[in-house]
Amino acid sequence: MTRIGVVVFPGSNCDRDTLRGLELAGADAVPLWHEQASLDGVAAVVLPGGFAYGDYLRAGVIARFSPVMRAVSAFAADGGLVLGICNGFQVLAEAGLVPGALLRNRGLRFLGRDVRIAAERLDTPFTSLVGDGRPLQMPIAHGEGCYFADEATLDELERDGQVLFRYVDADGRRAGNDGDPANPNGSLRAIAGVLNARGNVAGLMPHPERASDLLLGSDDGLPILRSLVEAAARAERPAAGAEPELVGAR
């Protein structure tokens, strides 16, 4: 079974839910403590939600300098799959592993409620099993989720297919900007999740793990976790066609 690590920072509070969600998605999910310098050979890493290091200074910035993040950065530079959820997205943004920054919500309030997002790309390690780009319902729970990047960067992200998820309304129409209830935090261009340029690191503000079982009101998040598990399994094993060649070469 494919092993996926979930980093536990002091102040993480979605690590258990994420471990459980990944198990439901078919992974052997293991916790990785923030002080460890090795990733224990996992096939993918998830940075979960919470308030790492109390969100002091800026959400995600102190977590960025923890020993485990050095290992995560090296893993990502090597092509390893990394997904940041909510606070995990903030950590990735602070670390420069994904573009942009997460600002205080436009309405200033912490928001804990269901939103709808749609995948812009269906061919990534994080969305390959999401299906047809229909609206996915899952909760948000954040105070700093307003996605920001300068206009030139936003244009680049759109051009290069790095916008992974956008907030949408119930009919799947892209949310507007400030004031549209479908865009809960005022994110620029309604961006809810982004990819790095290489396509192996992604972050999103909504919580797929909190929508991984119908008992929770929605299991729309499960295909995102399943996509990651499947991609990690593929990355772990050499492609079937490559094996005989390797044997022959010995």
Add this chain to the structure above:
Amino acid sequence: MSEYRFAVNVLPKPGILDPQGRAVEGSLGHLGVEGVSGVRVGRRVELTVEAGTEVEARATVERLAQELFSNPLIEAYAIEWVDIHAGVAG
């Protein structure tokens, strides 16, 4: 080695929406204050650095300001020297 004390003032960059500043500005009317605009809310970090010279100390603060105290995508900072003895003498 000497000790040097600095303050790093961090503010949202011009053009970056500052909802805290906007909320503070919006509340001024309740105080009966008029004619105030351009309110921005940031943070101030004070620290003491031990170094051979003030130039060395300032270089350390500069690095911390860039890498830790501010996010260059969204925030600007200004470093200010703080007189350690000012409070004592007073």
